[in-house]
Amino acid sequence: MKISVSFMLLLLLGSVSANEGVENKPGFPQDIYAALREMTASLVQLRADLTLQTQEQTAEQKTEVNNLKTEVNKLNQQQLVQQVAFSASLVVAGETTLGPLPTATTLIYKHVPTNIGNAYNSNTGVFTAPVRGAYNFEWSVGARGDGSHGSGAWLVKNSEKVFVAWERQNQYRGSASNGVTLLLEVGDVVSVRLVANSVVNDNENHLNTFSGHLLFTM
CATH class of the missing domain: 2.60.120.40 (Jelly Rolls)
Known part of the structure; x- marks a missing residue:
């Protein structure tokens, strides 16, 4: 998912850079540049959101693993006490x-x-x-x-x-x-x-x- 977003972002940024030289040519629709800029901004925001979501999921998984380890240790201690x-x-x-x-x-x-x-x-x-x-x-x-x-x-x-x-x-x-x-x-x-x-x-x-x-x- 990260690779796809990054690849699309590079393509769009490349398109914007390549077309900056013809931006003022007569007859070239100005709203295309606006649309590209909006898409670029959206992709950047999407990438940031995905990064944040991944970090949050990783933190949640670490918390779950630590909780499971704690429960296992408690069970092991209880088992030892029962002997x-x-x-x-x-x-x-x-x-x-x-x-x-x-x-x-x-x-x-x-x-x-x-x-x-x-x-x-x-x-x-x-x-x-x-x-x-x-x-x-x-x-x-x-x-x-x-x-x-x-x-x-x-x-x-x-x-x-x-x-x-x-x-x-x-x-x-x-x-x-x-x-x-x-x-x-x-x-x-x-x-x-x-x-x-x-x-x-x-x-x-x-x-x-x-x-x-x-x-x-x-």
């Missing part, structure tokens, strides 16, 4: 016994083979919900038989005790487990607290565990 799962146990190696303690105490699970989304903090033992949704949690406790102390732990949402896993054996090793599905808001925290005056014992077999994963967002 949340972790599993942890109390000790990495060796053996440890925790309790009995006079008050409920948050258990810190140090061995973390899986932490997709990094929502579980192995320094505090706390899981923080990165997105609003339904989450499933499971935890297990166990210790060597002790007739004077059981083995138990609460699952706690923020400061609310939800469910408990509890067992008590006079001898041999005992264990218990439990699970729950919770609706969490962004920033809600979930942890496991050792029941007051109870005991847990863990070793390289990873018998005391805490796991969770996002089921779906809401």
Whole structure:
């Protein structure tokens, strides 16, 4: 389109220049020159309009592309946030016994083979919900038989005790487990607290565990 307009403009300008020498010849219609000048002016204006229109279309297309890139980035971020799962146990190696303690105490699970989304903090033992949704949690406790102390732990949402896993054996090793599905808001925290005056014992077999994963967002 630009080439056609430019070519026509050159032809008309050439015609005007070629005919300027005969403009004053007798009998040559003066209105032809006026018509040519009007056409030339119209073509110049048309070319300017087309240039402006092209620039505006280019700007609009750039804006649309940038908007699409922004939406794609948002979708990618949302997809990453929706990938949340972790599993942890109390000790990495060796053996440890925790309790009995006079008050409920948050258990810190140090061995973390899986932490997709990094929502579980192995320094505090706390899981923080990165997105609003339904989450499933499971935890297990166990210790060597002790007739004077059981083995138990609460699952706690923020400061609310939800469910408990509890067992008590006079001898041999005992264990218990439990699970729950919770609706969490962004920033809600979930942890496991050792029941007051109870005991847990863990070793390289990873018998005391805490796991969770996002089921779906809401």
